[in-house]
Structures are given as structure tokens and as C-alpha cells.
Amino acid sequence: MTAGHDWPLWEVFIRAREGLSHKHVGSLHASDAEMALQHARDVYTRRREGESIWVVQSTDIVASAPADKESLFDPADSKIYRHPTFYEVPDEVECL
Amino acid sequence: MVQSQITGNASEADEAARFQSKVDREIKIEPRDWMPEGYRKTLVRQISQHAHSEIVGMLPEGCWVTRAPSLRRKVQLLAKIQDEGGHGLYLYSAAETLGTSRAEMIDALHEGRAKYSNIFNYPVLSWADIGAIGWLVDGAAIINQIALCRCSYGPYARAMERICREESFHQRQGYEIMMSMAFGTKDQKRMAQSALDRWWWPSLMMFGPSDRESAHSSQSMQWKIKRVSNDDLRQQFIDMTVPQADYLGLKMPDPDLKWNEERGHYDFGAIDWAELKRVVSGDGPCNKERMTARVKAHEDGAWVREAAAAYGEKQRLRKQAAKIAAE
Numbered sequence: 564m565t566a567g568h569d570w571p572l573w574e575v576f577i578r579a580r581e582g583l584s585h586k587h588v589g590s591l592h593a594s595d596a597e598m599a600l601q602h603a604r605d606v607y608t609r610r611r612e613g614e615s616i617w618v619v620q621s622t623d624i625v626a627s628a629p630a631d632k633e634s635l636f637d638p639a640d641s642k643i644y645r646h647p648t649f650y651e652v653p654d655e656v657e658c659l
Numbered sequence: 660m661v662q663s664q665i666t667g668n669a670s671e672a673d674e675a676a677r678f679q680s681k682v683d684r685e686i687k688i689e690p691r692d693w694m695p696e697g698y699r700k701t702l703v704r705q706i707s708q709h710a711h712s713e714i715v716g717m718l719p720e721g722c723w724v725t726r727a728p729s730l731r732r733k734v735q736l737l738a739k740i741q742d743e744g745g746h747g748l749y750l751y752s753a754a755e756t757l758g759t760s761r762a763e764m765i766d767a768l769h770e771g772r773a774k775y776s777n778i779f780n781y782p783v784l785s786w787a788d789i790g791a792i793g794w795l796v797d798g799a800a801i802i803n804q805i806a807l808c809r810c811s812y813g814p815y816a817r818a819m820e821r822i823c824r825e826e827s828f829h830q831r832q833g834y835e836i837m838m839s840m841a842f843g844t845k846d847q848k849r850m851a852q853s854a855l856d857r858w859w860w861p862s863l864m865m866f867g868p869s870d871r872e873s874a875h876s877s878q879s880m881q882w883k884i885k886r887v888s889n890d891d892l893r894q895q896f897i898d899m900t901v902p903q904a905d906y907l908g909l910k911m912p913d914p915d916l917k918w919n920e921e922r923g924h925y926d927f928g929a930i931d932w933a934e935l936k937r938v939v940s941g942d943g944p945c946n947k948e949r950m951t952a953r954v955k956a957h958e959d960g961a962w963v964r965e966a967a968a969a970y971g972e973k974q975r976l977r978k979q980a981a982k983i984a985a986e
């Protein structure tokens with residue numbers, strides 16, 4: 564294998580336990596999806612860290628640009644009325 | 660994940676200032692964030708060197724798998740070696756987020772352009788050496804790696820956290836081997852002492868040159884790639900390990916080693932830096948053997964990699980054709 568001839572890169576997501584969502588744990592190289600799953604099992608679950616694995620080819624992931632961070636997420640900062648603490652409710656009223 | 664690129668319209672100086680302020684505020688740098696070229700280069704060098712060490716580190720232990728004295732020892736050694744392979748893979752992936760490729764890194768190792776930890780250029784002469792490696796070499800690696808969990812580069816720090824969780828059994832299994840040898844027959848104790856004698860000094864060298872001489876240290880500290888100095892990490896390792904040797908009833912091969920009440924640390928003798936230099940530059944007892952074994956394994960596996968790639972490509976084309984036919 565010479566430079567530039569790596570197998571495709573895959574991102575690995577693992578569900579640690581029933582009831583949890585899959586979480587990104589790292590990446591690996593594999594020649595196809597089946598091998599990616601097998602490698603993910605060997606590389607990322609040697610101590611039963613999971614009970615389900617997703618693999619996604621890295622080139623299929625669409626990511627937001629770091630430069631867009633402010634324009635995408637800052638507007639939410641001013642929407643304080645989206646949080647329950649924005650609203651005033653008298654102490655004597657319960658279950659709210 | 661995705662190769663980083665310089666975007667946005669801020670000037671280089673603005674970006675650099677913003678970068679350093681993030682680092683100062685302990686905000687992790689992620690793959691696609693702007694970073695100084697030097698930061699990227701330093702990380703690629705350090706992380707790939709770290710990855711190579713994990714991979715090459717499997718070689719000296721691998722030759723003892725078939726000679727392990729019991730099934731219990733054999734499965735624990737196999738599990739440890741497997742972990743080291745995993746560590747190498749986590750680290751290669753972390754380095755790849757910086758825009759280098761796996762193949763480039765492996766080529767650099769095989770062509771002698773990249774370094775790996777010098778400790779693996781020493782021979783493993785007896786079963787007690789396997790104990791000493793787990794106890795001392797993994798012990799030193801843990802001290803180093805715990806500090807790296809706080810590294811400013813996200814993917815490296817996360818790989819380190821995972822590695823640290825897995826390392827502690829490596830050290831404990833090594834110490835357990837040392838205990839059975841040190842508390843065993845006279846011959847076994849002699850082997851344990853000899854292993855300690857030979858592995859102690861190279862283990863101390865694992866922390867790198869003294870801070871006074873280390874070329875990269877201050878910039879790396881500013882970038883928070885490095886969080887604790889070489890000398891401080893080494894001292895921490897010595898302070899931790901001396902009582903462990905005492906418990907085994909073994910003698911440290913350093914006549915100058917003694918507790919300094921005032922400093923609250925052990926004083927220790929001079930490290931032979933000339934030896935480190937000599938071994939790093941290729942003249943150690945096993946440099947050639949390690950690289951020959953590594954390159955051979957890679958070349959012997961070439962046909963498997965090619966066949967798998969061809970099969971993967973065929974699958975992809977077939978799937979594509981089926982999709983077109985269905986449309």
C-alpha cells in the first residue's frame with residue numbers, strides 16, 4: 564500500500580446500552596461496510612462497550628463549517644423565552 | 660474526519676490570536692477549526708510517533724505469546740497486545756483528522772523518516788522482562804498519557820482518555836508477573852532483578868530529554884499540546900515506582916537513588932543521554948530487527964489488502980448497477 568491507497572474511512576457510532584443513543588467513538592479504515600462493522604467491533608468494543616454499532620463512510624457525513632458557528636447558533640442565545648425559567652409563576656401554584 | 664481548511668475572512672494574525680485565546684480558555688481545538696501550521700505539524704509528528712510506538716511495541720511482547728508459562732499468562736498477554744494494536748489505530752485516526760493519511764504515516768515509519776518510542780529497541784530476554792515491561796514501560800506510558808488527556812486537540816485528548824482506561828490492566832498484569840517471579844524461586848528472583856536492572860534506565864528515558872534540552876517543549880506547552888514537563892513526569896514516575904520495587908524486594912539499579920525529605924521526592928542518578936541518542940539514531944540492540952519485522956508483516960499482508968479493496972470496489976459497483984436498474 565503506497566500513499567493515497569488507503570481503504571475508505573468510516574466513522575463509528577456505538578450504543579453503549581439499551582435506551583441510549585448511538586455516540587461517535589472514532590473512525591477506522593475498511594474496504595467495505597461489512598468489514599467496517601467487524602473492525603469496529605474489534606477496535607472499539609473489546610470490553611463490551613456496546614450492544615449496537617453504526618458505521619458511516621466519512622465522505623457521506625455533511626458537517627457545518629466552523630466559520631458558520633456564530634450565525635447558526637448564536638441567534639438561540641437571545642431566545643430566552645424558550646426556557647422554562649423565563650416564566651414567572653407564583654410559589655403557591657404547584658406542578659408547573 | 661474532514662480535512663481542515665482555512666476559511667473565513669479574518670486575517671492570519673486575528674485567527675492566530677483567536678486560536679491562542681481558545682487554547683488559554685481550555686476550549687478544545689477540533690479538526691476543522693483554524694490552527695497554526697506549526698500546531699498541525701507538531702501534532703501530526705507527535706500523534707503519529709505515538710501511534711507507531713503502540714504498533715512497534717507489540718513486537719517485543721509478541722514473541723513471548725507462545726512461551727507464556729501458563730494459559731492465564733498467555734490470554735492476558737494476548738489481550739494486552741491486542742489493546743496496543745487498538746491504541747495504535749485510535750491514534751492513527753486522530754492524526755488523520757489533521758489531514759495526513761494512514762498510508763503516508765506508515766510509509767514514513769517504514770522508511771525510517773518517523774520515530775517510535777526508543778524503549779522498544781531493547782531485547783526481551785526472559786519472561787520476567789514481560790513483567791518488567793508491563794510494570795515499568797506501561798507504567799511510564801500511563802503517566803505520560805494521563806497528562807495528554809488534557810491536550811488542547813480534541814481528537815488526541817479523546818483517544819488518550821480511552822487509552823488510559825485500558826492501560827491500567829497492562830501495568831497491573833506486569834506487576835503481578837513481577838510478584839510471582841520476585842516471590843518465587845531463587846532463579847526466578849534473579850531473573851526479576853535482572854529485568855529491572857535492564858528496563859529501569861530506558862524507562863526513565865521514555866519521558867524524553869530534560870526540559871533544559873528539549874527543543875519542542877516551550878511552544879508545545881503554550882499550545883497545551885504538552886501539559887506537564889518531561890522532568891516533572893519523570894519524577895512522578897520515579898516517586899510512584901520506587902515503593903513498588905521495595906515491595907517486591909528488588910533493588911533499583913541506581914546507587915544515587917534516595918528519598919529527599921526537603922524536596923519531597925526521590926533524588927536519582929544521572930541519565931545516560933548519550934545512550935538514548937545512540938539508540939534513537941538507530942544503533943540500539945533491536946532497531947533493525949523491529950523494523951524488519953514490521954515491514955515484513957506489512958508486505959506479507961499486501962495481497963490481503965489488495966484483494967479486500969478489489970472486493971469492496973466490486974460490491975460498490977454492483978450496488979450502483981442494481982440501483983440504476985431499479986430506477
Ligand SMILES: [Fe+2]
Binds near residue numbers: 713742743746800
Ligand atoms: Fe498502549
Ligand SMILES: [Fe+2]
Binds near residue numbers: 797826
Ligand atoms: Fe499498554
